[in-house]
Amino acid sequence: MGREKVIQMDSYRGETPKRKKRKLKKSVSRFTFATLLLLIVGMVFYISSSSSKLSMIYFEGLNYLTRSDVIKLSNIPENSKMISLDFKKISQNISEHPMVEQVSVKKENRSELVISITEKNVLGCVLQKDGYSYVLSDATLIDQTHFISQQCQGLVIYGLEEEQDTAPLTLFVKAITQMDPIFLNIIKEIRYEPIFGDSNRFSLYTIDGNTIKVNSYTMVDKLKYYQTMVDKVTELHGDLKGIYHLDVGDHFQPYSTSSNELPTTESDTSVE
Numbered sequence: 001m002g003r004e005k006v007i008q009m010d011s012y013r014g015e016t017p018k019r020k021k022r023k024l025k026k027s028v029s030r031f032t033f034a035t036l037l038l039l040i041v042g043m044v045f046y047i048s049s050s051s052s053k054l055s056m057i058y059f060e061g062l063n064y065l066t067r068s069d070v071i072k073l074s075n076i077p078e079n080s081k082m083i084s085l086d087f088k089k090i091s092q093n094i095s096e097h098p099m100v101e102q103v104s105v106k107k108e109n110r111s112e113l114v115i116s117i118t119e120k121n122v123l124g125c126v127l128q129k130d131g132y133s134y135v136l137s138d139a140t141l142i143d144q145t146h147f148i149s150q151q152c153q154g155l156v157i158y159g160l161e162e163e164q165d166t167a168p169l170t171l172f173v174k175a176i177t178q179m180d181p182i183f184l185n186i187i188k189e190i191r192y193e194p195i196f197g198d199s200n201r202f203s204l205y206t207i208d209g210n211t212i213k214v215n216s217y218t219m220v221d222k223l224k225y226y227q228t229m230v231d232k233v234t235e236l237h238g239d240l241k242g243i244y245h246l247d248v249g250d251h252f253q254p255y256s257t258s259s260n261e262l263p264t265t266e267s268d269t270s271v272e
Contacts, residue, residue, distance in 0.1 A: 053082070059117070065117065099136070103115065186208065
């Protein structure tokens, strides 16, 4: 009876796992290579296809800025690819405009962009030497250098067209930002009227036909008493119109008794 071949089990057990590991590594490498190849092919196809291009931009929250203004600010190149857009950088570019308070840029669908903007509150306009400027709620002035079209349809400040010193206007704007918004609604026009010894004197023309003389330093506190003074004058003299002096002291002066006409103000004419 011949001797049968002897197989050493230890050697057998040690080699089989190695072979399996090598086969597994080869399979993983092939799978990884195939996956990367598919991703590369897919990326190339996507980039070369029309679906990768920015096809539409939607704008939200625009009142004073125009869509063309925002496009210029965003610095988005023509025929941009969606994959090349830096949303954070676009937001930063738009935020540099003083009219912008907040901005959000987000992708919608595969090739559309949504730009949402929150603009600062506009209190009115001021007529200066070079034209109209917006007066914002944070006391900022925006002129034509920011390529926005000023349409001054609300409160307008006159009398500063030839004024070289900007300090009186800056101080006054800071003061009106602290005023009650309800009170601002009854003012139809403001005029800068400095006098000797008081370079911060303004006249407020109200929709009820009165004029209020104020000083920028004290106007916020003194205007709190305006309605009380009006009520007292009405109680004593009826619907009598005139000038309320709140710049120095606090007293009422009726308009000239020789004429019932109120002083002519520039808001009676259209402002373009």
